[in-house]
Amino acid sequence: MAVVDHLEDSVPHPITVDPRPQVERGPDGLRRVTGRRCRSCGEVAAYTWPRCPSCRDAVEQASFGPDGTVWSATVVRIPVPGRTPPYALAYVDLDDGPRVLAHVRAPVDAATATAPAIGSRVRLAACSADGDIQVEVLA
Amino acid sequence: MSTGNRTTGDGVAVHGVGTSHFGRQPERDLVALAWDAVREAFTDAGVEEVDAAWVGTVFGPAGVAQRVLRAMGITGIPVVTVENACASGTTAFAEAHEAVRTGRYGRVLALGIEQMTTAFAGAITPEDTDPEGRSGLALPALYAMAAARYLHLGAATREQLAAVSVKNHAHALHNPRAQYGGRHTVEEVLSSRMIADPLTLLQCCPTSDGAAAAVLGPATGGAREVAVRGVAMRSGAPWNHTSQHVWGHDIVRDTAADALAAAGVHAVSDVDVLEVHDAFTIGEIVTTEALGLVAPGGGGEAAASGRTALGGAHPVNPSGGLLSRGHPLGATGLAQIAEITWQLRGEAGARQVDGARIGLVETMGGGVSVLDGNACVVALLEAP
Numbered sequence A: 001m002a003v004v005d006h007l008e009d010s011v012p013h014p015i016t017v018d019p020r021p022q023v024e025r026g027p028d029g030l031r032r033v034t035g036r037r038c039r040s041c042g043e044v045a046a047y048t049w050p051r052c053p054s055c056r057d058a059v060e061q062a063s064f065g066p067d068g069t070v071w072s073a074t075v076v077r078i079p080v081p082g083r084t085p086p087y088a089l090a091y092v093d094l095d096d097g098p099r100v101l102a103h104v105r106a107p108v109d110a111a112t113a114t115a116p117a118i119g120s121r122v123r124l125a126a127c128s129a130d131g132d133i134q135v136e137v138l139a
Numbered sequence B: 001m002s003t004g005n006r007t008t009g010d011g012v013a014v015h016g017v018g019t020s021h022f023g024r025q026p027e028r029d030l031v032a033l034a035w036d037a038v039r040e041a042f043t044d045a046g047v048e049e050v051d052a053a054w055v056g057t058v059f060g061p062a063g064v065a066q067r068v069l070r071a072m073g074i075t076g077i078p079v080v081t082v083e084n085a086c087a088s089g090t091t092a093f094a095e096a097h098e099a100v101r102t103g104r105y106g107r108v109l110a111l112g113i114e115q116m117t118t119a120f121a122g123a124i125t126p127e128d129t130d131p132e133g134r135s136g137l138a139l140p141a142l143y144a145m146a147a148a149r150y151l152h153l154g155a156a157t158r159e160q161l162a163a164v165s166v167k168n169h170a171h172a173l174h175n176p177r178a179q180y181g182g183r184h185t186v187e188e189v190l191s192s193r194m195i196a197d198p199l200t201l202l203q204c205c206p207t208s209d210g211a212a213a214a215v216l217g218p219a220t221g222g223a224r225e226v227a228v229r230g231v232a233m234r235s236g237a238p239w240n241h242t243s244q245h246v247w248g249h250d251i252v253r254d255t256a257a258d259a260l261a262a263a264g265v266h267a268v269s270d271v272d273v274l275e276v277h278d279a280f281t282i283g284e285i286v287t288t289e290a291l292g293l294v295a296p297g298g299g300g301e302a303a304a305s306g307r308t309a310l311g312g313a314h315p316v317n318p319s320g321g322l323l324s325r326g327h328p329l330g331a332t333g334l335a336q337i338a339e340i341t342w343q344l345r346g347e348a349g350a351r352q353v354d355g356a357r358i359g360l361v362e363t364m365g366g367g368v369s370v371l372d373g374n375a376c377v378v379a380l381l382e383a384p
């Protein structure tokens, strides 16, 4: 009945679009971020946005990774909704690709938690159960 | 400084300013906080009404500006609410200024309001529709990565980071409206609880509630009028793997260049007193470098040596800054405007910068997601 449908529709929907960069596992078993490259200026982005954020020209699909270099990193030691501190975060410059924010997969406890050194080489790992991009430090 | 044949200013002046106390005030609502600020600003300006109002808030609910103003009898006039992250208050100021400058309205109120204690239990995290927010990037972690980068490059030391906190907490001892001042040592700052490596608790701004206001109108040469020399606002260009600087540097540099040009001020070294965005210690270091007040890599040394302290050559954040006055997001920019107005009138009491003639306000805010900040506002003001 229409009135009932209308009432049911009035309940807010949860957010179903995940804004985080999407990671796909290729036939070689390695993971890459699906994003876009600008056809005009070559700028890369880890997102499927419709235009180049630098020059506004057209973009085409591209994939980046699996490896990259840590631009900077930290360990978050305060409570953040839905997460358990401490956890390590890094901005990673993917090889020939964009800078992405990633969780650093490592055994982390409050006593020993450290962030990876700036300049460390890392590789995209499986995303967390909750969908966070994760990297692991390469030996 | 020239006195006769005055050619400075762009025809707009700050006629009055006011603020609430800053701090955790969950027992007070935004009506009460805003009333403190607006009542003081109206009294200061000697006015009873305004022709329009711009209100900055980030987390305020829809319609809060009209509800707050209605409670103090300000109704019927055009009211515009603006959100520009930490620069919301200075965005309200910039828009109010432009409305007066172009003659759209005669006398305009710029108001900033924010109640953080009822919105957040701890650190701010960008919302879940933002990639970084959905990934758990609390804002201290963003600044922490800038700080880690500075340490890695040798552009600052941990002790220099801490020196910003020591300086601004000491400044706030002279500001009765500050959230908390304190006489801390570098060692105390560094040994306070780690929030996000390498930033410790005393290097992070507190959770604050507050309001601040300014009344702007045409400059008439009044003895207490603070002239607006120039204002500029930008949103961030892309920030990514090609950026030469840490997040937030380039937007401040570029906005400051616009503002200095608009003001006809040749160099930021001509500025006598500054209120800048120091939500975290590294923020003040990056900002003083981006403004050109110090050389690249010189921001930490400037704080540690006292050059940017009260009594130094270029005092930065005499109010205590966001670190110590507090940081109710929407109110912060107008709290900065109020401080610089008091400084340029010689009304800043024990934290007065002697003989200050030109003051600068800078606010920058936002998350990342390939943006070098959502917004930055830089304003230059001149003494009566």
Ligand SMILES: [Zn+2]
Residues within 6 Å of the ligand: A038, A039, A040, A041, A042, A043, A052, A053, A054, A055, A056, A057
């Ligand atoms: Zn492009």
